[in-house]
Amino acid sequence: MLLAAALLGVAVASGFVWWLIRHDPGPAASAGGQPASTAPATSDNGTDGTSPSPTDPTDPTDPTTPNQVTVGQFTFRPMAPTDVTSDCAGVSYGTVRDWLASNPCQQISRGLYATDIGDAKALVSVIAVTMPSDAKATELKGITDTDGTGNVSDMVRDGTVRLPSAPQVAGGAYASALKDDTVVIVEGSFYGGHSDQALLDQIATAAIGVAKRQG
Secondary structure: OHHHHHHHHHHHHHHHHHHHHHOOOOOOEOOOOOEOOOOOOOOOOOOOOOOOOOOOOOOOOOOOOOOOEEEOOEEEEEOOOOEEEOOOHHHEEHHHHHHHHHOOOOEEEEEEEEEEEOOEEEEEEEEEEEOOOHHHHHHHHHHHOOOOOOEEOOOOOOOOOOOOOOOOOOOOEEEEEEEOOEEEEEEEEEHHHOOOHHHHHHHHHHHHHHHHHOO
16 A cells, blocks of 8 residues: 555656646747847947948038139039138148248138039139238248149148049149239149140139139
8 A cells, every 4th residue: 555655656746747847938038929039239339330321522501612603614613611721731731831830821711613614524622811911921822832832732632522533633733813811722633634734724723713702
């Protein structure tokens, strides 16, 4: 009798253990009854790791960006907002930078424009430097008009503006003008390696007239 009772107890215990094994709940489930998963890692800056799309450098709503300007046979379209600063030496290079560090200007405005004539397209930089006096403006023009003395940087040269396939205007056509206390400096070059120096000189000279429309 005792042996039968012992055997019955073992059978009951074995059955209970088997029931526990069959009903083990396993990993906790997330909403919807599916197993919980690890969230995908994100980049250190909290984004999905993709870079933002570049913006168009031309902002027609910028109050310092002029509308297109027509001078003679050339129509100049702004390619970027006008950059205006009083840090004259900071946007210059060479002897011009050194001179402006000792002879601060009141304001420099820098613009970039494109113009088309026939199958040619040119990029021009128009820079207006306002000095404290007419005499200082005359002195500055004498330096900028001299080869090998540097200049005020155009916005492509110093990386302020990045334009696809833009030519380097420094070293292309050059024109300048003096009006009271302001010096206007223009440099231009053709896109795509087009060559017509006489036409480029005409474009640069005409672009002097754009300066009065800049901020």
